[in-house]
Amino acid sequence: MTDTSLIAPSEPSGPISLRTLILIRWVAIVGQALTILIVHYGLGFGLPVVPALAVVASSALLNLVLIVLRHWSARLGERDAALYLGYDTLQLAVLLFLTGGLHNPFAILMLAPVTVAATILSRQAVIALSALAIAAISVLALWHMPLPWRAEPLVFPPELVLGIWIALVLATLFIGGYIWSVAQGARRLRDAMAATQLALAREQRVSAVGALAAAAAHELGSPLGTIAVVAKELVRELPEGSPYAEDAALLLSQSERCRKILAELAHHSEEDGGSPYTQLPISALIEAAALPHRDQGVRLILATAGEPAGEEPLVRRSPEIMHGLTNLIQNAVQFAAREVNITTFWDAATVTIEIGDDGPGFPLHLLGRLGEPYLSTRAGVTDHMGLGIFIAQTLLERSGARLAFDNLIDGGAHVAISWNRANLETVERPRPSTPATPWRRERAVNLGWRPRG
Template identity: 60%
Template sequence: MTIAAAAEIFRHNLLPSAGGGSMPARWTNLDGRITLRTLIVIRWIAIVGQFATVAFVHFMLLFPLPIGPVLSAIGASVLLNLVAMAQHGGRMRLADRDAALYLGYDMLQLTLLLYLTGGLSNPFAILLLAPMTVGAAILSRYSVVLLTGLNLICLTILALWHFPLPWQEPVPAMAPLYAFGVWLSLSVSATFIAVYVFRVADEARRFADALAATQVALAREQRLSSLGALAAAAAHELGSPLGTIAVVAKELGRELGPDSPHAEDVGLLQSQVMRCREILAELARKPEADGGDPFERLPVTALIETAAAPHRLGHISFVLERHGKGDIPEPVVRRAPEIIHGLGNFIQNAHQFANRQVTVAVAWDERATTITVMDDGPGYAPHLLGRIGEPYLSSRADRTGHMGLGIFIAQTLLEKTGASVTYSNNRGGGARVVVRWLSVNDQVEDELWTR
């Protein structure tokens, strides 16, 4: 492993691409990921370890140390911790910049201790990787790059300038080639830790953000469905009182006669009652709860039409194909928001990339129900086919501005209903998404499907 190879890996995995402009918001929007208390506790652990090691080496092993400067460096960390605890109590959540500064100080303080006690020949020099590891797990990409650069600078300084390693007898100087090897190994380790710990932590953050977005989308669909059921129930309950008001208004109009000064008011009251009845009739046509469940059951093709309706585009034709086996009736499915939102997202995505036509084919037999969404667009990039469904992954060739979060949400929602989702490209061009539900045992009542 050479320095050039390590630098190339670091550039590809951490540095922004050239011409990318300012840092993307997702790189720096990590404020509040860690509390001050956590960093204070980590620093107290480091202080106790440093003091115990210095005391043991200097007073027990009787190795000569510049004890004054060493204790001063440790005391500076003690003072900083006490000030932080007094000002904020440790409960404050740190911004990304502040957390980077705290870890940068820890790195500089440890560098000073190593400078006073032998530099890279000190066996504890590997501890310089500790702040780097913590930073790579919690900081933004930009801060990790800066912290890694600081780490490499500290390692270089310790390799070139340092006090001799404390020892009872004269210690032969470290061979230049060996010293270079120690510096290189620590530098490469710092780079790889920065790259891989950051990527693992960033992946976890992506999935956490994507799952939160999934929950928001599902909650929205559930609220909309609940509102529809509530509207239908309200229309039913308000029908009787409005009928009574209409009868009373009609009787008042008959008793007052057309010449009464209040005849116009009574007529207005009757017209408004009729208007209310029309509104309630419209609300009553909304899906009504079935046995207390806010989601009614309907044929799978009707569910597809419902999911596709908001996403159709005038210049793109929409084709729905049905392929049932023999005399097996069309499956009936609960109007679940997970299915509507998931299928709707795939259909919307197909419309965005299609040239002329989007086709949705539904097939069923005794073993499974399969819904296939196809378009005649550019299709998925071949090198991304195995990764489609991951959050923040742009999945289409020659298109920009799509981060893949919608596909992740759709897949997550559909898999929650027991479906499997696969992605491929059509032979003649265009993308294909296959959503498949396996049939349940005939003797078991399925909450989602009725066959």
């Protein structure tokens, strides 16, 4: 038993704000210009000021061109954003070439475009920009203008330059890879939470439609009854040869047809659990969650057990609980060989639902990671993306549940969902004063209750 998916994960990159990239570049332009002026005029180091400021001015000019040609709030695709950051890498490399190459302590800023790319672009774009940065670092290690100095130019040992090169290359690879993996995890979690919200909204709409149908059937019952009474009176009192007799009979038959339609609406609403605010026994809630999967070639066995003096808990038909249980039951049915057992236990303190199947069970290497988004053993075969268990666990935990996943000794997967009864139950009921005898009962989903033999 494993999870199913609702949506495929989005690409790690999406529309990227041009405004954000332009602001980042303005910060870099101001910092570069101030650094050149302070080092040259304030500290007295002889920099090639004109070429260096020309390089900085080229970035400022490009920013102005982008602001004029493209709207300030425009969104860039991945290709445009990658080219934008690629230009920043080359601009910084040219500036470092003019000011000492890897001898310049500001050479560490070569990591900045890669870091920005890792947070917003796809893996391919990050790899390409990392390769460009490493190539630029390698060129700067071999060819560059001397580092400006007040007296004789400093001579850096080749071993020191090699160490700086290795450090920058490793930093580029590590920071780019690590930040991309963290950002990708955040994006995947965001998409999974969006799928959870979508599933919850869908379940809430289903519940609302059922409640609306029940309310409509109730409200229309009285006027329809009045119409039926009047129609019966007309049919009885009109003579046989009256030109209105046929119309009265038609009115009576159609009112009867409307009555049957309303009765069916009310019946379907009850099967679905009715209003999301309706209180119902926990066994009825589980049966409603299992109902969509009863005709899939797998036998569903529903069993309940409680304390000798314990009444069955009454719970609200929460969309979170309904969708979470439905997802877990669906997974069990998909992987079961012949049957799925759903057993409910309760006592004065807790309510527990256990779902077990006779399938292959959870893969041992995934057992400790169940509940993570996009975790599925069927992703490459049936296009399942692995959101089912994540959505079920997220929704059930919102209701205060705790989930545990393991494998049965005889084979098959097993899921235990437990609640604090005081938090789950919607009403307080007096306990019977006389003890009852212990009991246990079970049923197939479409059969009546029968004792366990």
